[in-house]
Amino acid sequence: MLTSDLARFKIENQRIIPLFATDSDIDVAKEVIDMFKIGAKVGDILEDLKYLSKIYDYKLVKGLGKIYLRYCIVESATKIDYIELRRQLFSRGPVLEENDKERVLKEVGDLFHVDPIKAMYEDLDVEKKIVELPKFSPEDLLKIYNLSLLQTIIFNAYKVTVSVSDGWKEIARRIKMLGLMYLAYENPLRIEIFGPLSLVKMTEKYGRNLAALVPFLVSKNKWTIIADIVLGKNKRRTYRLELSSGYSKLFKYINDEEMEKRFDSSIEEKFYEEFRRVIRDWNIVREPEPIVIEKRLYFPDFVLSKGNIKVYVEIMGFWTKEYVNSKIEKLRNFKYPILVLLNEELSYENYIPDTLNVIKFKKKIDIGKLYSALRGFQANVNEDIDLSDVNDDIILIKELSAKYNVNEKIVRSKLMQRPDYIVLKNYAIKKTFIEELKKEDFSNTQLSSLVNKYGNYIVDIIDYLGYKIVWKNISDAIVEKIKEV
Numbered sequence: 001m002l003t004s005d006l007a008r009f010k011i012e013n014q015r016i017i018p019l020f021a022t023d024s025d026i027d028v029a030k031e032v033i034d035m036f037k038i039g040a041k042v043g044d045i046l047e048d049l050k051y052l053s054k055i056y057d058y059k060l061v062k063g064l065g066k067i068y069l070r071y072c073i074v075e076s077a078t079k080i081d082y083i084e085l086r087r088q089l090f091s092r093g094p095v096l097e098e099n100d101k102e103r104v105l106k107e108v109g110d111l112f113h114v115d116p117i118k119a120m121y122e123d124l125d126v127e128k129k130i131v132e133l134p135k136f137s138p139e140d141l142l143k144i145y146n147l148s149l150l151q152t153i154i155f156n157a158y159k160v161t162v163s164v165s166d167g168w169k170e171i172a173r174r175i176k177m178l179g180l181m182y183l184a185y186e187n188p189l190r191i192e193i194f195g196p197l198s199l200v201k202m203t204e205k206y207g208r209n210l211a212a213l214v215p216f217l218v219s220k221n222k223w224t225i226i227a228d229i230v231l232g233k234n235k236r237r238t239y240r241l242e243l244s245s246g247y248s249k250l251f252k253y254i255n256d257e258e259m260e261k262r263f264d265s266s267i268e269e270k271f272y273e274e275f276r277r278v279i280r281d282w283n284i285v286r287e288p289e290p291i292v293i294e295k296r297l298y299f300p301d302f303v304l305s306k307g308n309i310k311v312y313v314e315i316m317g318f319w320t321k322e323y324v325n326s327k328i329e330k331l332r333n334f335k336y337p338i339l340v341l342l343n344e345e346l347s348y349e350n351y352i353p354d355t356l357n358v359i360k361f362k363k364k365i366d367i368g369k370l371y372s373a374l375r376g377f378q379a380n381v382n383e384d385i386d387l388s389d390v391n392d393d394i395i396l397i398k399e400l401s402a403k404y405n406v407n408e409k410i411v412r413s414k415l416m417q418r419p420d421y422i423v424l425k426n427y428a429i430k431k432t433f434i435e436e437l438k439k440e441d442f443s444n445t446q447l448s449s450l451v452n453k454y455g456n457y458i459v460d461i462i463d464y465l466g467y468k469i470v471w472k473n474i475s476d477a478i479v480e481k482i483k484e485v
Helices: 023-034 042-053 058-070 082-091 098-112 138-154 168-177 203-217 245-250 257-264 267-278 321-331 367-383 397-404 408-416 431-438 447-454 457-464
Strands: 009-012 015-018 073-075 129-132 157-164 182-185 190-194 223-231 237-244 283-286 291-293 296-298 302-306 309-316 338-343 358-361 394-396 421-423 427-430 467-471 477-481
Touching: 015 138, 023 042, 023 058, 023 138, 042 058, 042 129, 058 138, 082 098, 138 157, 138 203, 138 223, 138 237, 157 168, 157 203, 168 190, 168 203, 182 296, 203 223, 223 245, 237 245, 267 283, 267 302, 267 309, 267 367, 296 321, 302 367, 309 321, 309 367, 321 338, 338 367, 358 367, 394 397, 397 408, 408 421, 421 431, 427 431, 427 457, 431 457, 447 457, 447 477, 457 467
Parallel strands: 015 237, 309 338, 338 358
Antiparallel strands: 009 015, 073 129, 157 190, 157 223, 182 190, 223 237, 283 302, 291 296, 302 309, 394 427, 421 427, 467 477
């Protein structure tokens, strides 16, 4: 990205039109590249670029030079601790006599094996020397410049709406990793991203994160960007920027290694690993398929599941009171519970959401708090299980408890509300089935033969029907009638 003073654009009919470099600027790019030589000091190159900027467009020359330098490898002339060198020099002063000065310089020179005067500020950028040049052609440099120019203009956006033909899931992932605030819609499929100028604090950090998304967007086959750009200091006005994949040939996307490192060390990545390590009784899936809620797309970060329970998790980076409340309100009627995790360090105001479905965090997510919330969701879901579809003659309560992942007491309570069932010790038996068994006479029958004929449930039923079990030996018993039911 360039500094704002180097942004080149024009205004026509309330629209902002970037002045991208074209093939006609190839000669400028060649001359800029020729200024850079291995072994040359950065400060000297910058001075030479000043002369070149008097011949060509000042902003273009300086922008090209800035970008090319960014990809150069520069080093200080010597490998020493420059801060310690300056500390040693200044701690021996002030010196007013020439003899004292020479003595101090010799002492420090002997300590670091350099000329202290020459080496004192060699760690400053302008004093560093070029040791390796990027392998860019002039055409490449112009395309990278154009991408930086677009990033610089979008840095001043109030709102950015993007649309791509494919790779939605990956784009949503990058938006989330960058902590950007967004809304997604279907028909047509588009993502509306809040721009830095919609905020009141940390606009530079947010703006840089938004700019970091731009190269990835324009690398897609088909894309559109519509942005409302705010210009002016005292009297601000909003202008519309509209670009599409027809401009793709003007840009060159270079894989950003720093960006990929941020993915690998992101809060989401750390949360995923810790969750799998600490919470063993829940399953976790990263980046499940997007969900449509009231004509808006929702891209969850994770879905957590246990039995028939599902809890979706969204981790928010930058956020405001209005943004959080708006998102929670839209998700309120969703079929499954949603847990929102807010990065407190990226908050714009001292606001605590009044919903139990929100957990704030700093640096890392508190897995303990999250697990407590999951147990709360589990309790609520347990209370609401629906057993109206259960219609078997014989129900083993333990099996039904495992199927729905709920406590046996809750299953028993739900079945006791069914007028067509009788709940016994281990089983719930349909009344019509028990009426049929009443017609049988089990008196003086071996228990083992009854179990073989009917199954284990018969033990609960013979007790209910007024029989008792009389054990004859350690392995078998006789069933005797003691009362009528």
